[in-house]
Amino acid sequence: MENCVCHQLRTMVTIPKVSPTSVKPQLRVRASGGRRHCEFSSLNAPLEPRSLVGKFLSGVLQNRRQLFHVVTKEELKLLSDDRDSAVARMLISHHSDEALLHRRIAQVKENECTISIADVMYLLILYKFSEIRVHLVPKLSSCLYNGRLEILPSKDWDLESIHSMEVLDIVRKHVSTVTGLKSNHSVNDSWATTHIRKFWLARVYVASILYGYFLKSVSLRYNLERSLSLPDHNLHRGHRTGPSFHDVYRCSPKDVIFGNKNDIQSVWHSLIRQEEEIEDLKCYVMGFHPGSFQRCAKLRSKEAVHLVESHSHALFGNGKSGLSHHDDVIVTSFSSLRRLVLEAVAFGSFLWETEDYIDNVYKLKDHEVE
Template sequence: MYLLILYKFSEIRVPMVPKLCSCLYNGRLEILPSKDWELESIHSLEVLNTIKEHVTNVTGLRPKSSVNESWATTKIRHFLLGRVYVASILYGYFLKSVSLRYRLEQNLSLSNHDLRLGHETAVRWFEDTIFGDSSNMQSTGQGLVQQEEEIEDIKSYVMRFHTGSLHRCDKFRYKEGVNLVGSYSSALFKNFESGLVENDDDILTSFSSLKRLVLEAIAFGTILWETEDYIDNLYKLKDN
């Protein structure tokens, strides 16, 4: 599973972040290169807008920040950075699940709309043929189309989830995925404290490095969902 995830990252030409202790320079954590565009390229437009909002909430960096703002330094606690990373993996995993459901409901909504429109067009043709011009009648197909509600964005779609649906989407589906996230995140943060120069609690880093770490975690979660789906079709995974 991990090798498939590595392969997916190689397809978008993104080298995954090594152990964070190897990214320390004079006590400052820097992750280079940023690879923001490549990490964002795997997401659909509606999902990407939600991801940008998540990145802003987590890092405090605005979507259209200047270079100086991106490279400005900030401090974050070590334990909090680990939690943000794992939470962002789960967030990417969640968004992948939700986006597929969202797209399915969109397609079903459009299909139902086409069926209703076809039905109303046939009725109107029949009335015009039998009774003459029915353009002044109130129950025209055009009127029904205008009353059709617009399809909401993915954020509003998630907001109206009932508790059961939300709970099914906000956790990992298989035990193998849970174990992989646990072992991978542990390896990423292993020996991190011992590499810090000044403070074991606070890490000095740039907003750009924080953004890279969060975007990679989200991409990891998204690719993990796809990888699980592929493997489960070949070898049955254990339900979580």
């Protein structure tokens, strides 16, 4: 049945490249009056699909949303079969004259699948954002006006709605820590402006993705153990020796996103300190064995690492040059900073769910922390 649906959609949705002129118009919200180039819509996400599978599924998401998950699952199965077949041919021909050729074919297929899976991940995350009626912030280069960045509407409530109350308390403390905006801030505080380097903002954004990913992982594990009434042997309330910064950093994506360790050490120290008043979850995290902590904090797959890198470069970068350590200082409001951080935390949470969903159909490559 799924094969039939997928074949019919490929016939109906022949989209070499999705563009606003080729699909039904969607609801759009301008980030600020008078700037038509900065629009929030499902067609204006920072990262565009690079693979044929990604472009096809993007068309399905726009035109046949109700069938998106059915078709996505079928595409994942096809990708898995293609990769497995290439590997099988490589193994069979190991001692033949064609061994080198099939090894090369398997490598090319693996690279193609990595790009395709990153696209599938991204589209699944976009679907989850659409369920809470939130569009990702477009490329910041298109939203800057005379060096000023303003993101409207804020969508704070929608972005917070995905978290449980216990996790939400931690998320709000995180937002307060990295933005300097107090939880009981006034309207005037929210609209006050600050100067910030775009590269530093990018590091905060990616750190927040990782933090959202970590919170999703640890909260699910915590709730599972609590629901099973397992012994509380992991909680050591009298012995607070939480994970060190070095442990956290080793679970982070590559330096190409963050810069050097000294640049982000203060950010991660703040992320760890901010949980102090959330006793139950705090004690649970602090009682982690180092190995358990690393399993929860790191991105589990290479495909997820690739996606976070690509998304961050697309959002903050300037073309193919990526992120510059000497980029311009931008002016923005604390409200806009809060929106970016909340979006990043939600992205990390959705990434964890998406990674888990895909891995049940297409075996992802483990991300080994060096």
